[in-house]
Amino acid sequence: MNKIFKYIDKSLFIVTCLLFVVGLVMVFSASNVTAYMKYAASPYNYFIKQGIFLILGFIIFLVMIRFNTKFYGIISWLLLIAILSSLVALLIVGKTKNQATSWFELGFFSFQPSEFAKIISIIWLSNYYEDNKKKLSSWWTVLFPLVVCGIIAFLIFVQPDLGTTIIYVVLIGLMFFSQPIPKIMKAKIVAIIVGAIFVVGFIVLISGKSLILERQLERFNFLRPCDRLLDDGNQVCNGYIAINNGGLWGKGLGNSTQKYLYLPEPYTDFIFTIMIEELGAVFGIFIILLYIFVLYRILVIGRNSYTNRGCSICYGVALYIILHIFVNLLGILGLMPMTGVPLPFMSYGGSFTICLVAALTAVQRVKVETGIRNDLQLNNSKGKAKNL
Numbered sequence: 001m002n003k004i005f006k007y008i009d010k011s012l013f014i015v016t017c018l019l020f021v022v023g024l025v026m027v028f029s030a031s032n033v034t035a036y037m038k039y040a041a042s043p044y045n046y047f048i049k050q051g052i053f054l055i056l057g058f059i060i061f062l063v064m065i066r067f068n069t070k071f072y073g074i075i076s077w078l079l080l081i082a083i084l085s086s087l088v089a090l091l092i093v094g095k096t097k098n099q100a101t102s103w104f105e106l107g108f109f110s111f112q113p114s115e116f117a118k119i120i121s122i123i124w125l126s127n128y129y130e131d132n133k134k135k136l137s138s139w140w141t142v143l144f145p146l147v148v149c150g151i152i153a154f155l156i157f158v159q160p161d162l163g164t165t166i167i168y169v170v171l172i173g174l175m176f177f178s179q180p181i182p183k184i185m186k187a188k189i190v191a192i193i194v195g196a197i198f199v200v201g202f203i204v205l206i207s208g209k210s211l212i213l214e215r216q217l218e219r220f221n222f223l224r225p226c227d228r229l230l231d232d233g234n235q236v237c238n239g240y241i242a243i244n245n246g247g248l249w250g251k252g253l254g255n256s257t258q259k260y261l262y263l264p265e266p267y268t269d270f271i272f273t274i275m276i277e278e279l280g281a282v283f284g285i286f287i288i289l290l291y292i293f294v295l296y297r298i299l300v301i302g303r304n305s306y307t308n309r310g311c312s313i314c315y316g317v318a319l320y321i322i323l324h325i326f327v328n329l330l331g332i333l334g335l336m337p338m339t340g341v342p343l344p345f346m347s348y349g350g351s352f353t354i355c356l357v358a359a360l361t362a363v364q365r366v367k368v369e370t371g372i373r374n375d376l377q378l379n380n381s382k383g384k385a386k387n388l
Contacts, residue, residue: 073127
């Protein structure tokens with residue numbers, strides 16, 4: 001194990017641990033009032049649960065880091081089948097929450113299959129295209145993963161969970177176009193997809209029905225949220241108030257007023273606004289800079305990987321993180337519709353926390369494999385030099 005830790009990216013590990021600790025502190029600060037006043041629970045309720053999720057995540061890290069990325073690919077086939085089965089079962093026995101059937105209630109833990117589908121798909125696609133890199137001129141080989149991921153996207157969409165569907169489709173699409181597939185095939189696939197969208201759109205238009213629910217359409221009315229303070233603009237407008245209250249330096253940790261039930265669940269999607277209110281815009285900018293550093297290190301590890309699988313895993317994880325950051329921050333700032341997407345490292349949530357830890361562990365494993373290979377090459381070159 002010491003040999004493995006020799007090769008991990010120390011700076012990435014330290015910064016991600018720091019972000020998780022900051023997130024845990026902010027979950028406690030943002031959730032204690034809601035837990036006590038709204039749910040009659042202990043003020044430490046969400047803090048303790050998030051702490052347990054992080055401990056579980058650390059155990060997963062210690063286990064995952066021991067296995068190579070090729071093994072991840074083998075296991076990903078089984079996990080992909082499991083997650084497909086879970087998404088189907090969810091529509092039958094799943095827990096409806098916030099008008100979406102996206103969770104299995106397991107007592108202490110709410111399991112969200114769609115969240116796991118993202119990281120499992122990243123690992124599976126990376127392994128699939130690595131194993132079939134000599135067959136990428138075959139239409140079946142190229143289209144098979146798109147069909148599988150399309151089924152997953154459809155099952156997430158009908159929950160209905162439009163935000164997760166959009167992130168999943170964009171993530172898979174960008175990963176697909178980053179693969180060494182012939183350009184002519186990519187162009188034809190794009191043409192087919194665009195054509196299919198136009199056909200579906202035309203059918204929907206003449207039928208007079210919408211594929212998107214009315215409550216989802218209402219989210220596209222996201223401009224000037226404070227004009228709808230007592231309606232669908234409530235959360236975003238109160239988020240603005242929190243940011244304004246915080247100013248540059250904040251009101252002090254624990255001193256937010258907007259967490260007093262003005263924001264319904266301030267420890268999830270809107271935790272960044274509570275952070276700004278308590279610790280100020282300067283601290284918020286510092287967190288964003290840490291995000292940029294994390295993404296930079298992941299991309300460097302991917303660039304230095306000696307396999308397409310390792311490179312694809314890193315780029316997929318970087319996309320996974322940056323999509324969540326952009327969608328969350330643009331949503332709370334009223335620059336796009338709110339979609340209920342958690343903010344990496346900060347938002348409360350077991351499924352997302354565990355998936356994020358697993359994703360970062362996969363990146364660190366790529367770094368370990370690259371380091372081991374470089375050392376072997378160095379030792380071999382030294383041995384040859386001695387023989388000369």
